Amino acid sequence: MMPPPPPPAVSMVTAAGWFMGWRLQRSGAKVNQSHDRTASSSSSSAELRFVCIILLLFILLLLLCLRPSHAMDTLWQYQFRIILLGDSTVGKSSLLKRFTDGIYSDVADPTVGVDFYARSLDIESGVKIKLQLWDTAGQERFRSITTSYYRNSVGGLLVFDLTNRKTFDHVKEWHKEVSEHILPHHMVYILIGHKSDLQKDRKVSRDEAEQLAAELGIRYIETSAKCNSNVDRAFELLTRDIYELMKMGEIVTRDGWDGVKSGLTAKVLYPGDEEEELTTASAEKGCHC
The missing domain is CATH 1.20.5 (Single alpha-helices involved in coiled-coils or other helix-helix interfaces)
Structure with a gap:
């Protein structure tokens, strides 16, 4: 310029x-x-x-x-520790992943030692129960590790493969081993016949499984993680059985025992006026694969 x-x-x-x-x-x-x-x-x-x-x-x-549910997970009334028992490859991990994460995979790595899962259930109005779920390895070499978890569990799912006869024959051995380790206390069991979607490959009949369940004095239900058949129902039945026994005073919290823990808002339990009848067999939902 x-x-x-x-x-x-x-x-x-x-x-x-x-x-x-x-x-x-x-x-x-x-x-x-x-x-x-x-x-x-x-x-x-x-x-x-x-x-x-x-x-x-x-x-x-x-x-x-x-994500309000995660924030509310701390407001549980009781916590139950439940352990899954059975031979390797019966599908224990698949059941847990379906129940906790809602997923299924045809390829699954074998459990090494013990794996941990968790989920909460609303058993009745105002009663939320948090489940600590322990997936144990079925191989014999891990047995010394898994036995340490028996005493601190209140419930157990005895799982066998409907297409593998040997896994069914071993159920009594699993039941005996766990029951002896937790004496003088007892565990609430449910018998699970898994892989019900493979009807053509079935090696164990429903009548045989129901008879074994009757001998052990426990429920029986058939499930399929692949089809998501009766998976939630199996865990709900076991959780409800434990809760009903607590209401009747047969299961109580104990110092130094992690099987049942009371939350900050634990409900005072009283025996019900009418006790629910428990049957050893439950109707299986159809598999819609």
């Missing part, structure tokens, strides 16, 4: 002074513009940071609102 012409009738010195003044005025204007831009940029950055913080807080609040 060219400077305006100097006023008429001025000396060279005056003209030079005037020119220097004009340059200083221009420099000052540029400095002011630079300061304005810097201030504007700083203000925009601060506003952007504030918006980001508000957006992050909103997302966190939304996530908490979408």
